[in-house]
Amino acid sequence: PVLQTVDAAGRFIDAVQPWAGMFVKEADPLIEEALRERGVLYRRGRYTHTYPFCWRCHWPLLYYAKTTWLIKTTAIRDRLVETNQEIQWYPDHIKDGRFGNWLANNIDWALGRERYWGTPLPVWQCDRCAEQVCIGSVAELEEKSGRSLKGQDLHRPYIDEVTFACACGGTMRRVPEVIDTWFDSGSMPVAQWHYPFENKDKFDEQHPADFISEAVDQTRGWFYSLHAISNLLFGEKTFKNCLVLGLVLDAEGRKMSKSEGNVVSPWEVLDAYGADAMRWYLYTAAAPWAEKRFSVELVGESFRKFLLTLWNTYAFFVTYANIDGWTPGDGDGSRTAPAKERPLLDRWILSELNTLVEAVDTGLANYDITGSARRIAEFVDDLSNWYVRRSRRRFWKSEHDADKAAAYATLYECLTTLAGLLAPYTPFVADEIYRNLVAGAAAAKDAPESVHLTSFPAADPALVDRELMADMRLAMRLVSLGHAARNKAGLKVRQPLAEAVVRLRTPDEQARLARLQDLIADELNVKALRLVREEGDLVTYLVRPQPAILGKKYGPLFPKIRAAAMERSAELGPRLRAGQVVTVAVDGQQVELAPEEVEVQLVEKEGYSVAEESGYLVAVSTVLGEALRREGLAREVVRRIQTMRKDADFRIEEPIVTYYQAAGEMRSVLEEWADYIGQETLSRRLVEGRPPEGAYVEQHRVDGQEVTLGIVQASERAGA
Ligand SMILES: [Zn+2]
Ligand SMILES: [Zn+2]
Structure with a gap:
């Protein structure tokens, strides 16, 4: 009682x-x-x-x-626990942890609410004998009450006017309670189809659902109400997969709260960077179930790293495709070589692309949202910072040859496939790219008008070349070593150097990288590149066993160990620097030396700068002859003029006339390299003398030498 x-x-x-x-x-x-x-x-x-x-x-x-009214869920506790075992939870530990515990300690569901708004509890009670009837359908209530409820609002107060007679002669009236709203949300799978009164086939087809997602605080809320009602009605689960989302925290990792005043307004983020940037950040910052920090700055950082890179690559393509009038599938397009016959760089990025499609497809099928997104980001980085960077000249050059057509087709395929992969992640940007490049293309009249109406991209395994991908990855690594060597010597990338020597780890690598030799040389801006197995006299190693460590370890044996190791410096040095443990024989005993127990000095040959990592070594020559130095000056002038073109807002394809005033060496460099500078900057002519009125003029100091540069649009000049 x-x-x-x-x-x-x-x-x-x-x-x-x-x-x-x-x-x-x-x-x-x-x-x-x-x-x-x-x-x-x-x-x-x-x-x-x-x-x-x-x-x-x-x-x-x-x-x-x-x-109050309760549902005796404890009566089906075992079934609740059992059917939970058939559900895939992300993260996995929710299944037997938070949710499983909640089910195992199930208590009856308090259903009644003494409120006005809500779904009325469908129980009628006799005002004389207290007999109760639970009404199962509108039809049943119509039959009992003898009135039509067609078009009738079934909520309070109207429903309470519906009464009927009890067998005892009393009147059946609805009890005053409404139902816990969690019962409404948990009824979603049946209620959305008005099951079992309608759509039985649709319900059978879709139940249980493949996937639901909500935040972790729903274990006792929606996740439970869905699960409980389905088990009460059908004795089975109602969703197969559940992706549990972690909470979003403020920039310092504190829970957002109104009273703390640390709530980050999503509108602030949306206004600054857009919905796609916010989505991308939340997808990539951490696994969906992990807590995430959130702020305008964090989203901005992610935006610049990914979406901006993607957009710049897309904009690059659009700019040049428009200049050249390239369209997919037109005369130019149909003459494009099949993917497998295109240049190495194209085959490489298409191999990466198809590997990516496969990985993202598999990843998403397994609910690996974050891992898949990060792979897309890596690809976009490769596309922008390697493929486009290495291909720039192919788009830029004036000849409309097979090489250029292949570059267009390849970049087009990458961008349109990316649009498909990104559709679930960044729906707006993906659709913008798709609509312009595919749906908007003249040749694609039959294409669906939105990327969201297309099928997810499918990988073509025939285009995957694992060896090429591994080789290119190694080439990138060597290039970054080469840049490090240049940096060390204070040599800008624009300054051409005589040679670079690359030491590889195996003869196999040496043979395989031969096909990428020109690409590496070009990227490193060296006139010659040698791939070798032995660095010869470019560097010498000096192995110095550390007395502080080895002295303690081996005592009186240490001097002999030191002598033996130092004597074999040339052989042991590279191996130790590559992180290997080596052995030396001392007094008939094998002594192991770990990399952290010895210091390995690397002494560069005069005139070279060397960078080494994991057994790879790149040496660049640092001696600049007269000719190289002059070429470096010319390249620097090219860069300045290109920047001026941008600052003057000239169209990319706009021909110009360049005026210069310089003295001494600079003047003779400009004369000697006039053709090259003209080609690179789209200057029809290089004219010595004062720039005309209205020219865009800047004073420059290049390597200590003064030069005045002025540019005008060639067409304007012609018209004048
Ligand atoms: Zn109150
Ligand atoms: Zn009665």
Whole structure:
């Protein structure tokens, strides 16, 4: 039985004497006094404790035991636990952890709510004999009440007007309660189809659902209500996969809260970087179930790293395709060589692309959203910073040859496939790219108008060349070593150097990289590149065993170890630097030396700068002859003019006339390299002398030498 000493107004009932009718809080001091008088007051005082308040008006509340309606879910507890085992949870630990525990400790579901708004509890009760009927359909209620409920609002107050006669002669009226709203959300799978009254086939086809997703706080909310109702109705699960989302925190990793004032408004982020940037950040920052920091700055950083790189690559393609009038599948397009017959660089990026498609498809099928997104980002980085970077000249050159057509077709295929891969991630950017490049293309009249109406990209395994990908990866690595060697010597990339020597680890690598030799030389801006197995006299190694470590370890044996190791410096040095453990024989004993136990000095040959990593070594010559130095100056002038073209807002394909005023060596360099500078900067002519009125003019200092440069549009000049 439920025993209450307080009524609904918070006053003591008659049985509580002498305080009957008094508000409980007002009775506090009187009860205290009564206890004191009876000599049973042990101690009085105040202490702080948590207390329930109305969330809306902050009025203090009293806990109150009430009778209510419950669903006896404890009766199906075992089934709830069993069917949970068939669900794939992401992350996995929710299954037997948070959710599994909640099910195992199941308590009956408190269903009734004493509120006005909500789904009415469909129970009618006789006002005379207290007989109860649960109504299962509108038709049943119509039949019982003898009235049509067509078009009738089935909520309060209208539903409460529907009554019918009880067998005892009394009147059946609906009980006043409404239902817990979690019951509504948990009924979604059946309610959305108005099952079982309609759409039985659709329901059977779609139940249980493949996938649901919500935040981790829904374990006791939606995840549970869905699972419980399905088990109550059908004894089975209602979703096969559940992706549980972690909470979004502020920039410092604190939970966002209104009272703390650290809430990051999504609108601020959306206004600054757009919805796609926000989505991409949330996908890539951490696994979906991990907590994530969130701020305008974090999203901005991710935006610049990925979306901006993608967009610049896309814009690059569009700019040049427009200049050349290239369209997919037109005369130019149909003459494009099949992917397998295109230049190495094209075959490489298409191999990477098809590998990516396969990886993303598999990844998403396994709910690896973050890993798949990160792979896309890596590809876009390769596409922009290697493929386009290495292909720039192919788009730029004036000949419309097979090489150029292949470059266009390849970049086009990469961008349109990326649009497909990105459609679920960044729907707006993906569709923008797709609509312009595919749906908007004249040749693609039959293409669906949106990327979201197309099939997900499918990989072509025939275009995957693992060896080529590994070789290119190695070439990139060597190039970055080469750049490091240049940096060390303070030599800018624009300064051509006489040679680079690359030491590889195996004869096999040496043979395989031969086909990428020109590409590496070009990227490193060297006149010659040698791939070798032995670095010869470019560097010498000096192995110095560390007395602090090895002295302690081997005691009196150490001097001999040191001598033996130093003597074999040339042989052991590269291996130790590559992280290998080596052995030396001392007094008939094999002594192992680990890389951290020895210092290996690398002494570069005069005139070379060397960088080494994991057994690979790149040496660049640092001696600049007169000719190289002059070429370096010419290249620097080219760069300055190109920047001026941009600053002057000239169109990329706009021919110009360049004026220069310089003295001494600079003047003779400009004369000697006039053709080259003209080609690179689209200057029809290089004219010595004062730039005309209206020219875009800048003063430059190149390597300590003064030069005045002025540029005008060639067409304007012709018209004048
Ligand atoms: Zn209130
Ligand atoms: Zn009755």
